[in-house]
Amino acid sequence: MSVKMVKFGLQFKATLENVTNVRPLGEDFRWFLKLKCGNCGEVPDKWQYVTLVESVPLKGGRGSASMVQKCKLCGRENSIDILRDTTTPYNAEDNETFKTMVQFECRGLEPVDFQPQAGFAAEGAETGTQFPEVNLQEKDWTDYDEKAKESVGIYEVTHRFIKC
Ligand SMILES: [Zn+2]
Numbered sequence: 325m326s327v328k329m330v331k332f333g334l335q336f337k338a339t340l341e342n343v344t345n346v347r348p349l350g351e352d353f354r355w356f357l358k359l360k361c362g363n364c365g366e367v368p369d370k371w372q373y374v375t376l377v378e379s380v381p382l383k384g385g386r387g388s389a390s391m392v393q394k395c396k397l398c399g400r401e402n403s404i405d406i407l408r409d410t411t412t413p414y415n416a417e418d419n420e421t422f423k424t425m426v427q428f429e430c431r432g433l434e435p436v437d438f439q440p441q442a443g444f445a446a447e448g449a450e451t452g453t454q455f456p457e458v459n460l461q462e463k464d465w466t467d468y469d470e471k472a473k474e475s476v477g478i479y480e481v482t483h484r485f486i487k488c
Pocket of ligand 1: 361362363364365366395396397398399400
């Protein structure tokens with residue numbers, strides 16, 4: 325029996341202060357996720373990550389995925405792939421609303437939780453000042469924009485998943 329392919333969107337929401345263009349930086353950005361097996365419902369405790377620099381071939385010549393793994397409980401082989409072209413920055417005008425930042429193509433599993441960590445970037449909303457090292461692990465980030473002489477920040481980061 326073939327397992328259906330489903331696309332999930334990771335929607336990001338935050339309060340932005342004087343910044344825009346919040347985005348994952350680089351091919352090696354790690355999306356830390358908890359993944360639920362669609363067959364038996366198992367959700368491993370540990371965070372797992374997928375990144376664009378890792379690609380694993382799928383059985384039967386069905387292309388490749390960012391990660392292929394066997395469920396520890398039921399043994400089924402599941403996969404998840406980052407859809408490269410769906411990565412979208414979170415901008416000033418998206419402030420406090422959910423916006424899809426990336427989509428994942430999943431076979432046999434679904435993402436159920438997301439932990440933002442280091443590796444994001446942002447820029448000053450009016451100044452274009454680059455902030456290349458934004459860590460959202462604490463769900464809040466602050467810095468200072470020298471050009472604007474004002475504080476910048478990303479607060480109350482939250483997320484949800486939707487079916488695309
Ligand atoms: Zn399973």
